[in-house]
Every structure is written in structure tokens, then in C-alpha cells.
Amino acid sequence: MEQIFTLKKMERKLQHADRKHARLYLFCNFTALMIISAYSGMMLSPTVQKAFPTGGDSRKQMNAIFMLTLIGCVVFTVYAASLFFRHKSGQLGILMALGASRRRLIPGLFREVLLLSGLSSVAGTLAGFPFIWVIWTGFRLIMIDSSDMKLSFDFRCLLISLAFLLVVVAFSCLTAWRYLRRTNIMEVIREEHINEPVKELGKWCAPVGGILIALGVLAGYFMPVIYMRKFNTLSPVWLSALYLPALAGLYMVMLHAVVHGFRSYKRNPYKNIIARSMMKFQGKQTVNNMIVVTLLIAGACFGIFYIPIISVGAMMGYDAQPFDYFYHCRADQAMPEKEDIDALAGEYGLSLKDWGEYDYITLGFGNYGDVMEEDGEHWHTEYAPISGEEMAISEEAWNRLTGEEIDVLPGTYLCITNREETSLYVNTNARHLTNMVTRTQLSTQCAGLLHYDLLGGDRQCRVLDQGDYEKLSEGLTDDWKGTLTAFNVEGEDSYPFANALFRRLIASNGEDCFTSKEYSRVTSILAREEGKEDWQERESERSFMYVDPKEADSIVFRQNWKYKPSFRILSQNDFLLSTSVFLMMFLFIFIVCILTALIICHTRCQTIALNNRYIFDDLKKLGASPAFLKREVDSQCGGVFKVPALVGMVAIYLIFILLLYGNDGRIAFSEVMALAVCLGIELVLGGLIYGVYRFTARGIRRKLGIGGN
Amino acid sequence: MLYVKNLHKSYQVGKNKYEVLKGIDFHVGKGEFVAVMGPSGSGKTTLLNCISCYIPFDQGEITIGGARLAGQSESELAKLRNTQIGFVFQDFMLLDGLTIRENILVPRIVQGEVSEEAQELADKLTGLFGISHIVNKYPAEISGGEKQRAAVARSLINNPLIILADEPTGNLDSKSSRAVIESFGEARERMGATIFMVTHDSFAASFCDRVVLLKDGSIYRQLENNGERGSFHDKLLAAIKEMAE
Numbered sequence: 004m005e006q007i008f009t010l011k012k013m014e015r016k017l018q019h020a021d022r023k024h025a026r027l028y029l030f031c032n033f034t035a036l037m038i039i040s041a042y043s044g045m046m047l048s049p050t051v052q053k054a055f056p057t058g059g060d061s062r063k064q065m066n067a068i069f070m071l072t073l074i075g076c077v078v079f080t081v082y083a084a085s086l087f088f089r090h091k092s093g094q095l096g097i098l099m100a101l102g103a104s105r106r107r108l109i110p111g112l113f114r115e116v117l118l119l120s121g122l123s124s125v126a127g128t129l130a131g132f133p134f135i136w137v138i139w140t141g142f143r144l145i146m147i148d149s150s151d152m153k154l155s156f157d158f159r160c161l162l163i164s165l166a167f168l169l170v171v172v173a174f175s176c177l178t179a180w181r182y183l184r185r186t187n188i189m190e191v192i193r194e195e196h197i198n199e200p201v202k203e204l205g206k207w208c209a210p211v212g213g214i215l216i217a218l219g220v221l222a223g224y225f226m227p228v229i230y231m232r233k234f235n236t237l238s239p240v241w242l243s244a245l246y247l248p249a250l251a252g253l254y255m256v257m258l259h260a261v262v263h264g265f266r267s268y269k270r271n272p273y274k275n276i277i278a279r280s281m282m283k284f285q286g287k288q289t290v291n292n293m294i295v296v297t298l299l300i301a302g303a304c305f306g307i308f309y310i311p312i313i314s315v316g317a318m319m320g321y322d323a324q325p326f327d328y329f330y331h332c333r334a335d336q337a338m339p340e341k342e343d344i345d346a347l348a349g350e351y352g353l354s355l356k357d358w359g360e361y362d363y364i365t366l367g368f369g370n371y372g373d374v375m376e377e378d379g380e381h382w383h384t385e386y387a388p389i390s391g392e393e394m395a396i397s398e399e400a401w402n403r404l405t406g407e408e409i410d411v412l413p414g415t416y417l418c419i420t421n422r423e424e425t426s427l428y429v430n431t432n433a434r435h436l437t438n439m440v441t442r443t444q445l446s447t448q449c450a451g452l453l454h455y456d457l458l459g460g461d462r463q464c465r466v467l468d469q470g471d472y473e474k475l476s477e478g479l480t481d482d483w484k485g486t487l488t489a490f491n492v493e494g495e496d497s498y499p500f501a502n503a504l505f506r507r508l509i510a511s512n513g514e515d516c517f518t519s520k521e522y523s524r525v526t527s528i529l530a531r532e533e534g535k536e537d538w539q540e541r542e543s544e545r546s547f548m549y550v551d552p553k554e555a556d557s558i559v560f561r562q563n564w565k566y567k568p569s570f571r572i573l574s575q576n577d578f579l580l581s582t583s584v585f586l587m588m589f590l591f592i593f594i595v596c597i598l599t600a601l602i603i604c605h606t607r608c609q610t611i612a613l614n615n616r617y618i619f620d621d622l623k624k625l626g627a628s629p630a631f632l633k634r635e636v637d638s639q640c641g642g643v644f645k646v647p648a649l650v651g652m653v654a655i656y657l658i659f660i661l662l663l664y665g666n667d668g669r670i671a672f673s674e675v676m677a678l679a680v681c682l683g684i685e686l687v688l689g690g691l692i693y694g695v696y697r698f699t700a701r702g703i704r705r706k707l708g709i710g711g712n
Numbered sequence: 713m714l715y716v717k718n719l720h721k722s723y724q725v726g727k728n729k730y731e732v733l734k735g736i737d738f739h740v741g742k743g744e745f746v747a748v749m750g751p752s753g754s755g756k757t758t759l760l761n762c763i764s765c766y767i768p769f770d771q772g773e774i775t776i777g778g779a780r781l782a783g784q785s786e787s788e789l790a791k792l793r794n795t796q797i798g799f800v801f802q803d804f805m806l807l808d809g810l811t812i813r814e815n816i817l818v819p820r821i822v823q824g825e826v827s828e829e830a831q832e833l834a835d836k837l838t839g840l841f842g843i844s845h846i847v848n849k850y851p852a853e854i855s856g857g858e859k860q861r862a863a864v865a866r867s868l869i870n871n872p873l874i875i876l877a878d879e880p881t882g883n884l885d886s887k888s889s890r891a892v893i894e895s896f897g898e899a900r901e902r903m904g905a906t907i908f909m910v911t912h913d914s915f916a917a918s919f920c921d922r923v924v925l926l927k928d929g930s931i932y933r934q935l936e937n938n939g940e941r942g943s944f945h946d947k948l949l950a951a952i953k954e955m956a957e
Contacts, residue, residue: 008817008826013810020809097805100766101866102794103822104787188766192805 010103014111017094024090027606029123031083032171034602035076036127036164038595041134042069043163045591049155054558054584061585064309068302068592073167075599078295080171082288082603084120086610088178089194095182096192105183112183116175124168128161138594142587146579204255206263212255219249220658224665235373236381250294253650257293260646261286277618277635292607293647299600300651300692301658304685306592308659311680313582316425316673320456321574323422325405326489327496329457330508330568331363331394335481338511344490344504351500354493361400361487363464364476367437367525368393370430388435388444392525394464395436396487397472404489405455411468415450419466421459423671424452428463436467439525441478445471457489457569461520501573508568509552519563522548558584600647601692605699608640612703619707629710636709637700644696652685713906714740714763714874719772721758732758734929735772740874745900745907747917749952750926756910757878759926763908764799764876765789777873794819798867798905802879804859806851806866812858813838813847816866823870830869837865840902841895857888864895868903875899877909881916893919914952918945927955 018025045051046069055062091112098108139154185191223246227238332338339347341358348355370390373382396404398411411417416436420429431449438444458464467475476484492500522539530537539548550560561567561577579586612619619632659681663674670678721733732755740746748756762769765781774781776796784792793799798819806815813834814821820830838844841861846854854862860880867875877896881889893916899905909920917923918941925932932955937944 008821010821010824013814013818013821016814017807017809094807097807098818098822099790100764100793100799100801100805101819101822102790102792102797102870104790106787107790107822107824187768189761 010107011111014115018115021090021094024087025119028083028087029119031602031606032080032120032123033127033130034599035080036124036168036171037130037134038072038599039076039167040128040131040160040164042072042131042592042595043160044131044135044156045588047157047160047163049157050153051584051588052157055588061309064305065588065592068306068596071298071302072592072595072599075295075299075596075603076167077170078291079599079603081174082292083606084171084175084178085288087119088175088182091179092182092191092194096188096190096194099188099191108183112179113176116179117172120172120175121168124164124171128164128168131164132156135591138591139587142590146583146586204258204262206259208255209259209263212252212259215248215252215255216654217252219246219252220654220661222246223249224661234381235383253294253297254290256650257290257297257646258286260293260642261289264642277622277639289607289611289643292603293643296600296603296643296647297651297654299596299603300648300688301655303593303596303600304652304655304681304688305659306589306596307684307688308655308681309589310586311677311684312659312663312674313585314578315677315680316423316671317578318575319673319676320421320460321571321578323456324569324571325455326357326457326569327491327571328501328504328568329487329489329570330566331462331487332485332508332512332566333482333516334484334486336512336516338486339504339507343507347503347507348492348500351497351503353497353500355490356493358490359404359488361396361404361489363394363396363400363485363487364472364479365392365439365483365485365524366395366475367391367435367439368430368433369435369437370432386432386434389437389439389525389529390433391523392439393430393433394458394462394485395467395472395475396458396464397469398466399469400487401453401466404487409453409466411466411471412450413468413470414445414447415468416447416471417451417453417466418449419453419455419459419464421456422454423673424454425667425671425673426459428461429459430463433465436471436475438475438477438479439483439528440480443475443477445475447471458487461567496572498572498576501570505568505570505573506555508566509555512552512566516566517550517552518565519548519550520565520567521563522565556580558582597688597691601695604644604647605695608643608699609703609706611639611643612636612707616707619709632707632709633704636704636707640696640700640703644692644699648689648692652689656681656685713742713744713777714908715773715775716759716763717773717775719759719762719769719774721755721762721767721769732929733762733769736926736929736931738924738931738934740906740908742873742906743900743904744922745896745909745920747909747911747920747923748926749911749914749917749923749948750932751956753928754926755929756926760876760878760908760910764797765793794822795870796873798870798872798875800860800863800867800875800877800880802882804851804856804863804883806859806862808851811848811850812843812854812862815851815862816847816869818866819870833869834865837868838862840898841865842891855888856884857891860884860888860892861895864892864899868899868905871903872905874906874908877907877911879911879913880909881911881913886915889913889916914945914948918942918948923948925951925955 046065051065055065095108095112099105136154182191182194223243226245227242230236230238230242341355341360345355367389368391369386369388371384371386372390374385375382395416398409402408409417416433418429418431420426429452431452434446434448436445436447453459453466526539527537538544547563550564551557552560554560561580562582619635622632622635656678660670660678663670663678716736716738719733719736720731722729722731724730736755736759748759750756758767761767763774763776763781765784769782772782776792779792779796781789781792806812807818810818816834816837817826817830820826834847835844838847841864843858843861843865846858846862851859851862860883864875864877864880867877875896880892880896884892896905896907896909897919900907907920909916911917918937921937923935923937925935933951935944935947935951
């Protein structure tokens with residue numbers, strides 16, 4: 004046997020003997036870096052960056068959950084490092100007690116720290132990319148494959164991993180230094196066996212925590228809105244601090260779960276006493292871990308909820324469409340005639356029915372807008388007689404299209420919205436309608452709402468009195484006029500026909516029609532007339548204001564084209580295709596958050612149980628039955644898994660209800676259905692977490708040699 | 713050899729300050745085997761930890777072999793611990809990843825080099841304490857008594873001025889306890905070691921030349937062993953009983 008006769012060799016031998024502890028540290032570091040590198044790789048990939056609109060809610064959600072994951076991973080690695088060094092401190096303490104000075108120990112310790120954290124971090128960072136590739140490819144193979152789904156990376160994402168890696172290494176070195184600089188060597192030696200109990204608060208802390216969570220969420224969500232309305236300026240960043248009581252509340256709820264538990268032990272105060280005590284005396288880290296897990300589970304739900312929230316309403320809308328095919332086009336474009344479409348349908352064995360063509364005009368409409376003050380920070384609201392462009396149809400066209408019999412009074416209009424009145428584009432404020440060619444202007448006012456999904460969603464349209472319509476149409480050039488076309492097909496519809504017609508419509512439109520639905524020719528004209536810059540033409544805005552017909556299958560084109568048709572079969576089939584990157588990203592977020600949360604729970608349970616192995620051994624000696632020991636292990640693991648899962652899932656569900664309600668002050672039927680799907684997802688997720696909890700508990704029982712698995 | 717003068721040490725627990733040592737004065741001469749006894753909380757282990765420079769003390773003076781501990785730098789204290797003091801812990805404090813022979817040599821390894829002489833001394837010590845047959849085993853593979861004898865051998869590897877032992881028989885059965893105490897005796901006789909031991913075990917203490925009785929942080933009484941172990945044990949028990957009343 005080789006004899007160890009130098010400090011370096013001795014340290015190497017001790018490191019080898021400690022590989023079991025190092026393995027946990029390596030695993031945690033590796034996993035955290037893999038998750039960070041994968042998330043940042045996905046988030047910053049050109050594919051995702053292109054699909055997620057700048058400043059959009061989806062991008063904000065993606066960034067917010069990334070921050071959450073980042074915090075989770077920081078806590079995770081800090082925890083792993085502290086576990087590793089708690090064990091290491093015993094060794095350091097003995098060497099210090101035997102006369103090893105700090106200076107002698109530093110090189111070996113730092114060499115080990117740098118080697119372990121460096122290797123695991125680099126390996127984790129690199130593993131992030133195959134991780135993305137596996138999920139991405141799996142998604143393309145199993146779910147959707149579209150032209151948008153080409154995987155590409157912006158390797159600047161590595162800077163985030165690098166920053167995290169530096170934090171991990173710095174923290175590890177700092178922890179190592181903290182142990183070495185202690186003057187009380189006995190503390191260093193006994194560090195591993197020192198408990199970390201939490202300060203006990205009364206049983207009031209759970210209800211107070213619950214109230215703080217609710218207050219924090221409500222204040223954080225509503226106060227910026229109230230501030231903006233009250234002071235007519237963007238809310239300051241510090242208002243986000245109003246969310247902090249929610250975190251304090253979460254801490255209190257978790258503290259209650261660890262110290263008191265949520266069951267009443269009045270009748271049987273000794274029930275689960277071992278598990279409760281173990282939790283209590285490992286309390287500090289347990290509470291921290293549980294908070295992070297709660298936030299990660301909430302983040303995971305937030306990500307996965309995105310899918311039903313956007314898809315359920317859309318799918319219900321497609322089903323309820325009164326026409327199989329509905330589109331609009333400008334009169335100055337060479338649009339296909341009915342005969343052409345008939346012939347095209349014939350190629351696919353289809354015949355058309357219920358054909359209808361309805362004229363529309365595009366007018367300038369008045370509206371209120373925010374006008375920035377000279378200070379560049381505050382604004383005031385001001386009515387402008389010409390604010391933007393919108394479509395208008397006559398009452399005759401409306402009656403023909405819908406079969407209704409309405410009579411619009413002269414000097415008024417009726418705004419069209421969708422059935423659930425969730426459209427964001429309805430403008431009932433207009434008091435002026437303007438022919439943008441002759442500048443004939445009509446004073447008017449809104450007389451109410453009409454409901455029609457095909458005209459009340461992205462298309463902004465209103466119904467005018469026949470006389471007003473004709474008066475405003477006079478002198479309009481063809482580019483301000485157009486036709487709405489609607490028809491059904493006999494029998495079963497054909498996706499290839501819908502797709503062919505879609506391509507035909509794209510081919511029939513001229514270059515100036517490939518703008519996004521946000522683009523307004525009226526805004527452009529007004530800017531030109533006032534000698535101002537048209538902000539829509541800025542380089543930074545062009546990618547949002549224009550669409551490229553060569554990318555007809557892209558998410559951007561299918562969601563944003565101003566003249567996008569509403570073909571039921573195309574929408575139903577291509578919904579996943581046109582939202583693939585969003586779905587992919589949010590599914591990815593879900594996987595990453597859940598994975599991180601489950602790993603943290605699993606590791607924490609293992610640590611609590613295995614650090615207290617001697618308690619189980621003693622209990623065995625005292626005659627505890629396998630069933631009793633099993634119950635204690637299950638109870639201890641249950642607390643770590645169940646409470647964060649329950650709190651995270653319930654909280655995020657309530658927050659989603661709040662968000663949906665906050666959008667328009669009510670919850671529409673499609674949103675209720677989406678919430679029902681979300682509830683179903685939570686049940687499945689709960690099942691998954693329960694499965695991992697059982698798996699973890701079984702593994703611990705096996706390691707502790709407790710029978711009756 | 714060891715001088716302790718007016719030693720004070722207190723612990724801060726939350727807002728409360730507990731004075732554990734209240735002006736301790738005593739000395740241990742070269743080649744003496746001295747034990748400290750006293751009830752739990754009397755300050756025995758704290759006294760030992762202060763002497764071994766494991767924890768800082770508030771006031772007073774400790775001198776080992778003429779060197780004052782107060783005011784020494786961290787590296788000077790480390791050197792002192794390494795070369796002048798041998799320590800035996802209650803729970804052995806052997807490094808699990810090293811063999812018994814390597815554990816015995818750790819104080820030399822910490823110095824930077826292990827000479828032929830040190831290896832010969834390690835062999836001599838293992839022979840002296842009857843653990844030659846386990847030198848290539850790991851701590852997990854041997855008994856508590858063997859571990860503690862290995863720890864005693866480790867404490868002697870640098871020919872220290874004094875061996876400080878904290879409850880060395882606390883975790884052992886009577887047979888192993890006797891073997892460990894006998895190994896202290898061997899160390900004193902064969903190597904001229906000075907031993908200062910904290911113990912609860914009156915039987916172990918009865919092997920000492922002198923016993924210092926501590927009560928509530930102060931020295932209650934010192935008892936001299938006049939040669940006959942049995943009668944000294946009885947005297948010790950009587951003094952302990954008196955102290956408890």
C-alpha cells in the first residue's frame with residue numbers, strides 16, 4: 004500500500020475518500036449550470052428572439068421566469084456548496100487542531116474547490132446545449148415541426164453561464180475561506196454536526212403569511228396601474244418592491260410548515276414527532292429550499308398555462324366561425340374572382356356555397372391618445388379627430404353578412420367586437436370619421452356594440468348608416484376600398500385547398516399590402532403632412548410593421564399580416580405550427596423549472612434523512628417497527644415536496660385568475676375553459692410530483708435499511 | 713511546563729453572557745500526569761480548549777514551555793499546536809480516508825516532510841501501544857479502543873511538551889479505557905511525556921499524579937496521588953461526593 008508522506012498527497016487521498024460528498028456537490032453544480040446554460044441558450048437563440056415580440060408580455064414572462072430559475076439555481080448551488088464544506092470542515096478542523104496553519108491548508112483547499120466547481124460548471128454549461136437539442140428535437144419529432152423551428156444559437160448566451168460560473172466558484176472559495184479564518188477550531192470541527200434550527204414563530208405565521216402573499220400580489224399587480232392612471236407617467240421601478248410582502252408571506256408559510264406543520268397534533272402530539280423534529284432542526288436551509296421550490300413550481304405552472312390560455316380560446320373561436328372561409332382584400336389588388344376560386348376548389352373535389360362579397364372602406368377614425376409632455380416623462384390624454392385607420396361597412400352589408408336586420412341611425416356607428424367582448428381593438432371613442440382622400444369628415448358617435456368574431460378580433464371594423472357610408476365613400480380611391488369575402492364548402496373541407504387559396508391570396512397582393520395589422524397608413528400620412536418622422540418607418544420598428552411574404556409559414560406572418568385570411572381548417576391545423584416557438588419555449592420553461600424543483604426537493608430530503616441516519620438507527624434499536632420508520636421518512640419527505648407544490652400551484656392558479664380578470668374586468672367563457680384545462684394540468688403535475696416524492700422516500704428507506712417498502 | 717494564571721473565559725449566547733472560567737490558576741510540571749475533573753458545565757473542556765489554543769480566551773495567561781499563548785499570531789499558534797502539544801480527543805478525530813499509520817503521521821505531514829526518523833517513531837509507538845497489526849487499516853475497520861490508542865500515538869509523534877486529552881476514555885468500554893490509560897502511562901515512562909487530561913472517569917483519574925477538581929468555573933480543590941492507586945481512587949470519590957453536596 005502506498006504511504007502518504009506529503010501534504011499534497013494526503014489531501015489527494017482525502018479527496019478521493021470524500022468522493023461521495025463531492026459527487027453531490029458536482030451533481031448540483033453541473034445541474035444548475037446545465038439549466039442556466041440551456042435556458043439562456045434557448046432564450047437568446049435567434050429563433051426565439053425573432054418569435055417573441057420585443058416588449059411583449061410573453062417575452063416579459065420568459066425573462067421573469069429566467070430570473071426565477073436563476074435565483075433557484077443560485078440557492079441550489081449555494082446549498083450544495085455549504086453541504087460540501089460542512090463535511091469538509093470536520094477534516095479541516097482536525098488538520099488545524101493538529102497544527103496545520105491556514106497558509107498550509109489554503110492551496111490544497113482552493114485547488115480542490117476550483118477543480119470541483121470549475122469542472123462541474125464547464126461540463127454543465129456544455130451539457131446545456133445537447134439538453135436543448137434533445138428537447139427541441141423531441142418537440143419537433145413528437146409535436147410540431149415548422150420552418151420557424153430551426154435551432155440556432157447566439158453564443159453570447161455563454162456570458163450568462165460564465166457569470167453564473169464565476170458566482171459559483173467565488174461563493175465556493177468564499178465559503179472555504181470563511182471556514183479557514185475561524186478562530187474557534189472546535190466550531191470548525193463540529194460544524195458538520197451543528198443543527199440549523201429556525202427561529203420559531205407562533206401558529207399565527209401561516210395565516211399572516213397567507214395574507215401577506217395576497218397583499219403583495221395585489222399591491223404589486225395593481226399599484227403600477229393605479230400609479231400610471233393617477234400620475235399619467237410610467238410607474239417607477241421601485242413599485243415592483245410591493246411584491247416583496249408576498250415573499251415574506253411565503254417565508255412565513257414555509258416556516259409554519261417546517262416548524263408546526265399544517266396538521267393538528269392536539270389529539271396525538273407524538274405523531275410524526277421524529278420527522279417534525281428533523282425538519283425543525285434542519286430548518287433554515289429547508290425553509291430556503293422550500294421557498295425556491297415553491298417559486299419554481301409557480302414558474303413552471305406559469306409557463307405551461309400559457310399553452311391552454313392561448314389555445315383554448317382560439318380553438319373555440321375557430322369552431323364557432325360562421326364561415327369556413329373569410330378574408331378581405333383591397334380593391335386595388337388583383338384578387339382572385341369567384342370563378343377562379345371555384346376552379347381551384349374543383350381541383351380538390353370541393354364546391355363552394357353561401358358565397359358572399361361585401362364592400363368595405365378604410366377611414367380615418369378619431370380616438371383618444373396619450374400625448375407626451377415636454378419633460379418626456381409625463382403624458383396627458385387628448386382626443387384627435389384623425390388618429391388611425393379602421394374598416395367600416397354599411398348596414399346593408401352587415402345585414403347581408405349576418406342575416407340580421409339592424410338600422411343604424413345617421414351620425415352614429417356600431418362597433419363590432421367578438422362574442423366574448425375580449426377584443427382589445429374596439430374603439431368606441433371615435434367622434435369623427437374621415438375620408439382620407441377627400442378629407443370629408445363626419446361627426447359621429449358610437450351607438451353600441453355588435454358581435455361578430457370574424458370582424459371583431461384583429462380586424463377593426465364598424466357599421467355605418469347607409470347614407471353616411473355612401474357619403475364617406477365618395478371620392479375614395481381603390482386603395483381605401485375593398486371587399487370582404489365569405490363562403491362555405493360543401494361537405495368535408497380540405498386542408499390542401501385552404502393552403503392553396505392562402506398562397507393564391509398572398510400572390511395576389513402587392514408589395515404595399517405586406518404590413519402588419521399594427522401598421523396604419525393614416526399615421527404615416529399624418530406624419531408626412533406634419534413634416535414629422537413616421538415612427539413606423541424607423542429601423543427598429545420596421546420588423547414589427549412589415550411582414551415578408553416569403554416567410555408565409557412563419558409565426559410573424561401568420562399572426563401579424565394585416566390581410567391574413569380566416570380559414571377555419573387552416574387555422575385549426577396550423578395553430579400549433581404558427582405558435583410552435585412560443586409553445587416550445589414555454590414547454591421548455593416548464594421542464595426546466597420542474598426539473599430544478601424536483602432535484603432540489605430530492606436532494607434536500609436525502610440530506611435531511613441521511614444526516615439523521617443515526618436517529619433512525621437509534622429508533623431501530625429502541626424497537627421501532629418498519630411501518631413506524633416508513634411513516635416518519637414519508638412524513639419528512641412529504642413536507643418538503645407537498646407544501647411547496649401545493650402553495651406554488653394554488654398561488655399561480657389564483658394569480659392567473661387575477662390576470663385574466665385584470666385584462667378586461669371579467670372572465671370570459673373561453674377563459675373559464677382555459678382555466679379548467681389549467682386545473683387539469685395542475686392535477687397531472689401534482690401526480691408527477693407525488694410520484695417523485697414516492698420515489699425519493701423509497702430510495703431513502705432503502706439507504707436507511709428500513710424494510711416494508 | 714504548563715502555567716495557567718487567572719484564566720477567564722465567557723460565552724455569549726444571544727443577549728446573555730455566561731462566564732465559564734472564573735480566574736483559574738494552576739501549573740503542570742514536566743513529566744506530570746494531571747487530570748481535571750468536575751461536573752458537567754464546570755468548564756473542564758473549555759479550559760482544555762483554551763490551553764490547546766482551539767478557542768480564544770478573554771483574560772489571563774497561559775504559558776507552555778515558556779511560550780505565552782496570548783498575542784501569538786495564527787501561524788505561531790499553529791506551529792505551537794503542531795510541535796509543542798499533542799492532543800487526544802474524546803471521539804478520536806482520526807481522518808477516515810487515511811490508514812492508521814498515515815493518521816499517526818499527520819502532524820509530521822502537516823510540517824511538510826516525514827523523515828525516516830518519524831516513520832521509525834511511528835513504528836515504535838504502534839508497537840508500544842499494541843496496534844502494529846492495524847497500521848494499514850482504516851479507522852472504520854478498527855475498534856474504539858484501537859482508534860484511541862492510535863490517537864495517543866499520533867499525539868506523541870512530534871515529541872510534544874505536553875499531551876492534552878479530552879475525555880479520552882469517554883467513548884470506550886472499561887477494557888479499552890484501561891488500555892488507553894496504560895498507553896498514557898507508557899508514554900510518560902518511556903518518553904517522558906507530560907499529560908493533562910480532562911475526564912469524568914474517576915478510575916482513569918486515579919492513575920494520575922494529581923487531580924484538579926473544577927466546580928462552576930473555579931478550582932474547587934487539588935488532590936495529590938501519594939503512590940497507591942486504590943486509596944487515591946477512594947480519596948477522589950470522597951472529594952467528588954463532597955463537591956456534589
